[in-house]
Amino acid sequence: MENLIELLKAVLFGVVEGITEWLPISSTGHMILLNEFVHMQVRQEFWDMFLVVVQLGAILAVVILYWNKIFPFDFSRQAKSVIRTDIFMMWFKIVAACVPAAVVGIFFDEFLEKYLYNPVTVAIMLILFGIGFLIIENGNKGKKARVRSLKKLTFQDALIIGLFQLIAAIFPGTSRSGATILGGLMIGVSRTVAAEFTFFLAIPVMLGASLLKIVKFGFAFEGNEIMILLVGMVVAFVVSVAVIRFLMGYIKKHDFKAFGWYRIVLGALVLVYFFLIKGRVGA
Secondary structure, eight states, X not given: OHHHHHHHHHHHHHHHHHHHTTTTTOHHHHHHHHHHHSOXXXXXXXXXXXXXXXXXXHHHHHHHHTHHHHOOBOOSTTOSOSBOHHHHHHHHHHHHHHHHHHHXXXXXXXXXXXXXXXXXXXXXXXXHHHHHHXXXXXXXXXXXXXXXXXXXXXXXXXXXXXXXXXXXXXXXTSOHHHHHHHHHHHTTBOHHHHHHHHHHHHHHHHHHHHHHHHHHHTTOOOTTHHHHHHHHHHHHHXXXXXXXXXXXXXXXXXXXXXXXHHHHHHHHHHHHIIIIISOOOOO
């Protein structure tokens, strides 16, 4: 019975991961907050690994949905060249954008997790970037985006977006997708291109972070931990497919201000809960 309960919790965490990974509202922040109310009865070492590796399910959703846009080879008879140069160039831009966050993740992962991965940091960053979305969207109202296709995204654009991803790597609650989308909007990238580039950025970033966590964990699984991880990943994948399709349809007709307001309200509620109700500010 206890194992079944933990598996049901894994389903819940997978649902939250699948929804919040792609919407600009912070998946890590929501997972940390959810853990305050629905605590998994697992070892701390496993939980730290689960929080990151469950994202592999979400990555797979991007790979499957956007395979034709991210696979740099074309083996069809109609193809003029096996190598799709435009996609190769896009991957160079993705790698360049990922370098800052990768360096921080490799050298400062434990420090950041110890001192910044707590509900109050999450709440503050939810609010700050929520305000950022409102300001940028209001400022862009009526303006035509400078970059309206992935091919027109320059290396300089990619590097700037990568710096915003660095902010998300340091401060939980920022939202990796939220930071990179906001960075893209600030420099004149269309909502659709900013969202798609954010999806593609997630592949090496989340894959690298997951592999790093697994190596540190050492594959030392106990009891039903493997099953808990697999259930979370599968659910995250299924939910991510639906959420990505929803988001891409939504932003064709709407801006990101609704997500900005959501972040502000959620962040305020979290601060009220931890300062007034629980009377503490720790994780």
